[in-house]
Amino acid sequence: MRLIGRRFASEFFATPVAWSLTASRPGRTVRSYSFLPEGRMSGFDRRRFLGASLATCGAAWAWPSAVRSEEEKKQAAATATAAGDIIGPPTLFLTWHQDPTTSMVVQWIGPDAPSSDTIAYATVDTPLWQTARPILKPFPNTDLKVYRCELTGLKPATEYQFTIGKDARALRFRTMPQKATDTFQWVSGGDAGVDVHAVNTNRIAAKQEPYFALIAGDLAYDNGRSPKTFIKYLENYRSTMIDKHGRLIPMVSCIGNHEVDGGYQGTRERSPQYLSVFDGLFKDTTYGVLDIGDFFSLVLLDTDHIAPIEGEQTNWLEATLRERQDRSHLIVANHVPAYPSYRSDQGSKEKTGTGEMNRKHWCPLFEKYNVDVVLEHHDHTFKRTHPLKNGLVDKHGVLYLGDGSWGKLRAPKTPAERPYLAAVSQSYHMTVHRMEGEQRFHVALDEDGKLADVCMTSGKRPQRRV
8 A cells, every 4th residue: 555645734734744755845756655555654664754744844743832831731721611712602512413514413501591592504605694493401410401403404515604692703613525535634532531631632633623523432531420520521622622713623422431320231311411412313322323425434332331232233233334335434433442452352251341242243344344444442542453353463454543542541551462552652642534535544643742653544345355
């Protein structure tokens, strides 16, 4: 697998450093770089790649504003939810229940109001204002309400503005592009929480100007029992997850153990905070699929927190993957990793939280249906596996990324201890996913914006195996 071209940071992600797979000067090419078939650079090429990138613009993989002192980090956390300069409700966030190319869901949590505020919305370029009213539902274990308004019939790849109630100040969002030929990027991670590290990672994520953020489990660490903690998480997200153009960054998620009272084998009633705002996508089950146009499917799974892995969910997963073999991008996300980087990879009597059931029931399906990438978390490290098939390194196998250190951290096992690991580090991080046609670049950045890892995947399912 080889890619030659030039991508600068203004086009790839928001750092002042050149993303160059071919470094060039006017009139001549200086040096090119290639990825190995399994989706990673050789050590030699990776060193040349980074060296040329640094030399091209004379900076590190970080923004000057992102590398802050400890005191500045503490201050950022202390002021993250200060609502003085926040437009609209401090818990406001966007998400989706259906195709993100033509819809957007506006949500917030607040006091019960006799008449809910009207939402007015229009495109930015040619405003033709329309209005919609949110519906109200209880925010469990409080006197507060969840306000929800789904906007439909929107134009793909379009920037919108909207206002809430009598506040004339407009906020912005953008719908997703509709075609695989469009280039776009999004970010992912897991295990966030509400402390300074999660806030720092939020800020780095927002600087990438992503179309959305996927938080794959353990968002607030409310444990199904603390509405206050969940609200704090939403306040942090609202105050930091907005790009430099003033666009709110929608949040997509799947469920983790810290969304459920008891962690595993619970019921919907034991995840009251999480499901009060994400039950639009997870109306009947705590797993589902978000289809973006006809080129990108994001499959979101429940690793035995409410829905058992074995049985109905696995049957649904196979049917879902089989029906989406024509997608340019087929990505799965779940919380507990099949291939952990910290916890034991051996089963226990309970078989919960170890990945054993994932490996038994799901990994064969990922391999059979040529899933491009599996995003998994829970272990609080950065990790990238080798492409794996039957648990062994295979250039035609499935790549597993993540391990959940958006705001939580542990020391990982080494590749010598876990041979399926290709790269690990003890870093708070999130990953930028850059989609270009049928190619995907995965760039892990730590909480200060420094490069933790880079790899590439490519290929459409019908042509992927040779």
